[in-house]
Amino acid sequence: MIKILNQSFTKNLKLISFHSLGLLFVLISCRTPEEIFKNQIKEPVDLPYHSEINFIKSEGDPIKQNVTISGSTLPAQDEILLQEDLGRAFVASIDGWIWKVDLSNNQAEPLIKTPLLPGGMVFHPKNKDIIYMCLSRGKEHATNTSAVPGIYELTISKKELRKIGSRVPLVDKTKEPSDGHIGIFFAKGKETKIPISKLNEINSRNVEKADDLAISRDGERIYFTEPYDHPNAILGVSIQSKQEVLTLGRNGHLWKYDLKDNTVSLMAYQYTYLDGILLEYSNGDFESSILLNELSKSRLIRLHLMGDKEGKDEIVIDGLPGFPDGMDRDSKGRIWIAIPVERSKLITWLHKHPFWKRLVLYIPESLQPVSKKTGLLALSPNGSNPLYFAMHDGSLFFLYNRGCFWKRKIISSGIPRWFQGICYNAIS
Template sequence: MRIKKILLSVLALLLLAFVAWWVRTAPGIPVQVADDQYPLMPPSAAVQKVRSTQDDVALTAKTTPGDLPGYDDVVLQEAQGRAWVTAMDGYLWRVDLASGKQERWVKTPLIPSGTRADPGNPDVLYFCASRLYGVVHPAGEQPGLYKLHIPSRKIEAVALQVPATTEPPAHERVAAEQGAVYLAQAAMTAANSRPIAFCNDLDISADGRRVYFSEPYASADASMGGGAFNEAIARSRNSRLWLIDLDRGARLVAQGFAFMDGVLIEPGANGAKEDTLLVTETTNFRLLRLHLAGAKAGSHEVLQDSLPGLPDGLDRDPQGRLWIGLIKERSAVSTWVHNNNWIKPLLVRLPHSMLPVPTRTGLMAFSPDGRTPLYLSMHDGNTVSDISVVSAGRNALYPARFKVDSRGFVAMPYPETLR
């Protein structure tokens, strides 16, 4: 009898210890595990068909030595012989495409990420800036959308606030352009707006007047890198896509999706205003088209799903083909976790170092409409780790590697099948 009481006491203490651990390790960022999303399937036969039988990055990518640290995005300006790189040290870097010389150009607020050149003025870059997980940033620096005037190295904030929003809906929503309500930057107050939490990627309309940017999640301490682990596990519908119209103000374009990341405008015919956008829904392994105007306004369609890796940034090559960086491979473990939601409340309490994170990364190409896979290559991560985007030039591809301790600028030839 005494032994039984001792065992019960030990079990009670273990239970109390578990409860205390469970409460103490609750994530600081509220995490809502999505319970209504589709199961992940194996990559489609069409994707498997175009998969390279070799590691093309390991075999063909070349790194020009230099001090350039890990970086998130590359803007090519081949006519000017230069590229602009958003680096993880908090600087925009200039790379000479002929010599490969790399130089710090200007310090940005926080850490720069997605960037584009103004279509009408190559001396102006728009870029996102956000926190990076594990980095202590200077007080007063704010996430948001910024603009750089290259010759003067002057940076100015374009948008640091967005209209206030309620909790994201349980299902995806796209807001059509017709009837949309904008809030001018000058009219934003503490009552009708909030600070941007996370500006990740962007694209600019052909006339340079509209900037779309993704906010993968909007917690107060949202960050790039490891800060997104819990969002990736939970596949929460916390993401928002915003439009900053330089003439009208800001409006919400889409919400209720899971970690929208890469953004690419599909220009209208004959210079008309854009009707659609392409977006990567990273933690759902999907490529989407959002309809802003026209017969399908307010809807979206899934162009690709169950992709073999986490789709990140988007770019087009001179032939119009679509390129996507797969920052992490979708492993068998991650597929199992996403198809078994019951384990997720435990995983979000574990230290990141205990979670199995794939080292393999990759890149994909699709037809211009995003419907037909053209190329896939997975890479062991030794040459180029964490490919966040693939910037496509006239004669070469430039995969960005989102790992702070890497060095140098990477380029690789187009695969033979797409030359």
């Protein structure tokens, strides 16, 4: 009996030693996480999965089966803007260039080099020669550039870039949301307008990460999301963004630059990882509400600027199968959301067991798995009902904003025609 016990102990000791060596290897290669991420870990959170979305999920990989990639080779992209009536498209690429694409022959040419990486882009609603865009740091800009993230204006015909704003007012982060509210936001006329010219080192700070933007119908107001304001934040997936998602930090801001009176306003804060944005209208040219993605909580929320629910925020739909990014509406008012990364069951489990998050923070980025699956989700015009959902294995591209983060080449007419050819028929 003693001999058997000794053999069992020896066997288990070898097993323990093997795992100990593995753990020791991980610990040696670990990096020390920023203190802010440790402090952001709070109580357990149960993030559900929306059962209807899984029910309507398309079988197989319809994107891979139906999409043909052709045309000029372009670097990976974050945003695509189409002007099909003019036969052209504009692409924000992670090589730091805005590219112009001729839709008649699929040929692309570099238009203008931006000082930082271009992200979200929109056309001026009344001037087809003007594009507004978000610029943010890339990995190459972390320490060696004087350029500042923010909102910029591009005049296409002149190839001229002009800064709209790169500073925002300081915020009192000790204030907590009121009961019944998700975060803190200001309805129409309740925000504090500060002249951009009055911003200085005492009352304001630089924008850290300008992610996505929307412009009002009259072309006078630009709203943009800042997912978090940690120093030296960079565009795209980074160790910071992963840890922000893991810890569910409430560092998301929504800002407004008023182009008419040259002011900046804080519109919302104390939300988690604000990303994609859409403006909504009831009557006239003034936006009545704002749709936003809380990426790390895999949900869509609405802020009511005016009307019967003025001053209220609400969850529109939650339990999304991935981390929502850019949004757009089609001609029928349906909302299309890019899902760049599928939500793993591991991250869902960690939210329920926050103790383990502290250990995960120490794991090197290279050892942290990220799903390659990417998807498209269509919602009803009010955003509450899922209509279509498809996943792609990531072999062709990752879906981000209104365009795509391509691995290879641009499709001649961009995302909208895929929707027509692949998805519209499925939900019509």
